[in-house]
Amino acid sequence: MSSQATDLNAMPAPDLVSELTPDVADAAVGSGDQAVIERAASWARDYVAPRAESWERDRRFATEAFASAAGEDLCGLLVPVADSGSGMSQIGLARVLEEIAAADFAIAFSLVCHNNLAGAVSRRAPAELRARALPPLVSGERLGAFLLTEPGVGSDAAKITTSARRDGDEWVLDGEKAWVSNGTSAELLSVYAQTDPAAGHRGIVTFLIDGSTDGVERSEGYELSGAHGLGTNGISFENCRVSDGDVMVPVGEGFVAAMEGIDIARVLVAAMCCGMMRTGLATAIEYVRQRQAFGGRIADLQGVRFRLADVATDLEASRLLAYRAALAVAEGRPAAVMAAHAKKFATRAAERRLADCMQVMGAVGARRDHPLPRHLAASRLTHYVDGATEIQDVVISRTLLD
Ligand SMILES: Cc1cc2nc3c(=O)[nH]c(=O)nc-3n(C[C@H](O)[C@H](O)[C@H](O)COP(=O)(O)OP(=O)(O)OC[C@H]3O[C@@H](n4cnc5c(N)ncnc54)[C@H](O)[C@@H]3O)c2cc1C
Incomplete structure (x- = not known):
C-alpha cells in the first residue's frame, strides 16, 4: 500500500467542484476572481499538497509556504487593485x-488571517x-496576525483585559x-487592548x-490536535511602548472593527470545510x-x-449554505444568521464525513500517508475559530426566539 498511499498524499486536489454545485459559487464570480481562483488551485495542488504532511510532522509554521503564496500574489486578496492587491x-x-484547504487547512487559515489583516489595514x-504597513503585507514581505483572544477571554471577546494606558505621548x-x-x-x-x-x-x-x-514575548507554538502549520501560540506584552502612529482603529471603534468581518470569516471557515x-x-x-x-470491488x-x-x-x-451566505455578504444583505448556519453545518459535516471517508478505506484510512487524518484533526479545530x-x-436561536 505504501507506494500507492504516497501517491494518494500527493494526489492533485480533486476536481469535484465542477461535478458538485458548479453554479452556486462560480456563477457569482467575476473573470478577475476566476484567474486568482485557478492560480490558487494549481498552487494548492502542485505546491501545498505534496508538502503539507511534512510541515505537520515538523509541527511548525511553514515559512516557505507563506513565501511561496506571496510569489503567487495570494497575500493581498482583499486589498484594492490600486494598492497592488x-x-x-x-x-x-x-x-x-476552498481550493487551498482542499490541500491543507492550516495553510488556508494562515492565509485568511493574513489577508483579513491586510484588508482591515487598507x-x-x-x-x-x-x-x-500595507505594501509589505500585500507583497508578503511581512506576515500579519490578529490578537484578540486571551487566556481568560475567548467567546466573550468584549471582556479583554490587555491594557493600553497613556504615558506622555506614548501608549503602554x-x-x-x-x-x-x-x-x-x-x-x-x-x-x-482595553483603555x-x-x-x-x-x-x-x-x-x-x-x-x-521591546516588551513583546512569544511562547512556542501550541501542541494541538492538528493544524500545526498555523504556528498558533501565545504572545504577551510587558511595558510595551508604542506610539499614536501605531493606532490602527481609535478608542471606541476597536471592538466594532474586530467584529465587522465576522460574518465573512465564518463563511470562509465553511468554505474551507468544503475543501x-x-x-x-x-x-x-x-x-x-x-x-x-x-470477490469484488469495495466500491460495489x-x-x-x-x-x-x-x-x-x-x-x-x-457548499450551498456557504456560498448563499457569501453572496449575501457580497451584496451587503444581512448575513449573520446565514453565516452561522453555514459555519455550524459545514464544520460538523467535515468532521463527521471525513471520518466516514476514512472508515470506508478500512485501516488504511487511519494512515498518515494520505491527507485524511490531517484533515480530520484540522476539522476539529474549525469548531472553535471565528x-x-x-x-x-x-446567533441562530436569537432570531428564532427573541
Ligand atoms: C486553531 C485556532 C486558531 C485560532 N486563532 C485565533 C487568532 O488568530 N486570533 C484570536 O484572537 N483568536 C484565535 N482563536 C481563538 C478562538 O477565537 C477562540 O477559541 C474562540 O473565540 C472560543 O473561545 P474559547 O476557546 O476561549 O472558548 P470559551 O469562550 O472559553 O468557551 C468554552 C465553551 O463554552 C461555550 N460558550 C461560551 N459562551 C457561550 C454562550 N453564550 N452560550 C453557549 N455556550 C457558550 C463555547 O462555545 C465553548 O464550547 C483560535 C482558536 C483556534 C482553536
Missing part, C-alpha cells in the same frame, strides 16, 4: 480558500500607518494574548505593531474503486456506496 469579491475569496488604518501595553494564528512568525501584530475597563467594548482600541518591539470534504470524498473514491474484498458494496453518497449530500449542503459552534447557536 487582488480586489477580490468575498465569494471569490471563499472559492480560493480599510481602517490612518494614512501614515496604511502607507507604512500590558497583558497576554492567546491562540494567535501565525503567532510564532508574524512580523505585524494587530493587538486589541478603560468601565467603558466595556467602547474602551477597546486596535494597534498595529511591529512584532520585534477538506472534497479531498476526503475524492481520496475515498479513489481507494474503494481499486480495493477488492469478497451498497454500504460503502451509500456512505459516500451521504458524504456527497453533506458536501452539497455545506466563534465556537455554540456561539453560532446563540
